[in-house]
Amino acid sequence: MIRYINLPQIPAGIIDNLNYNFDQYDQRNRLGDVYLWSDSFNAEVNEWCRANISKDMYWGFQIISGDLPAHKDIGTEIKLTYLINTGGDGVLTNFYEEDKITVTNSYNIPAGRWHLLQANRYHSVHNVESVRFSITGRVFPK
Numbered sequence: 418m419i420r421y422i423n424l425p426q427i428p429a430g431i432i433d434n435l436n437y438n439f440d441q442y443d444q445r446n447r448l449g450d451v452y453l454w455s456d457s458f459n460a461e462v463n464e465w466c467r468a469n470i471s472k473d474m475y476w477g478f479q480i481i482s483g484d485l486p487a488h489k490d491i492g493t494e495i496k497l498t499y500l501i502n503t504g505g506d507g508v509l510t511n512f513y514e515e516d517k518i519t520v521t522n523s524y525n526i527p528a529g530r531w532h533l534l535q536a537n538r539y540h541s542v543h544n545v546e547s548v549r550f551s552i553t554g555r556v557f558p559k
């Protein structure tokens with residue numbers, strides 16, 4: 418599931434200065450052809466988030482370019498995420514029972530709003546039409 422939380426919005430100047438050429442991001446943390454976690458080009462974001470959100474977290478980017486099947490994140494229980502680009506108006510993040518079929522919750526998460534995502538539960542992302550780009554930090558890494 419997700420929970421929205423009221424934290425400061427990332428300043429527009431930082432968002433505007435991000436690298437939107439996703440081919441230039443380090444490819445080492447890739448899942449298939451549609452998911453990438455990277456800390457390339459994160460210096461300004463990491464500095465701002467550590468000063469304004471949590472000094473104990475390390476900040477990087479999630480880049481999703483297509484639908485993700487039901488999965489649990491490896492090494493992460495909860496993620497704190499700030500969507501920069503939703504990937505399309507109809508993108509849904511679904512959560513499932515352990516059978517990976519029964520949907521328990523479905524969210525259309527807006528851009529520019531912080532949320533906690535329960536990454537250790539089965540979840541998926543559907544209807545991605547463009548690049549879904551977010552800033553993320555792991556709250557309780559394993």
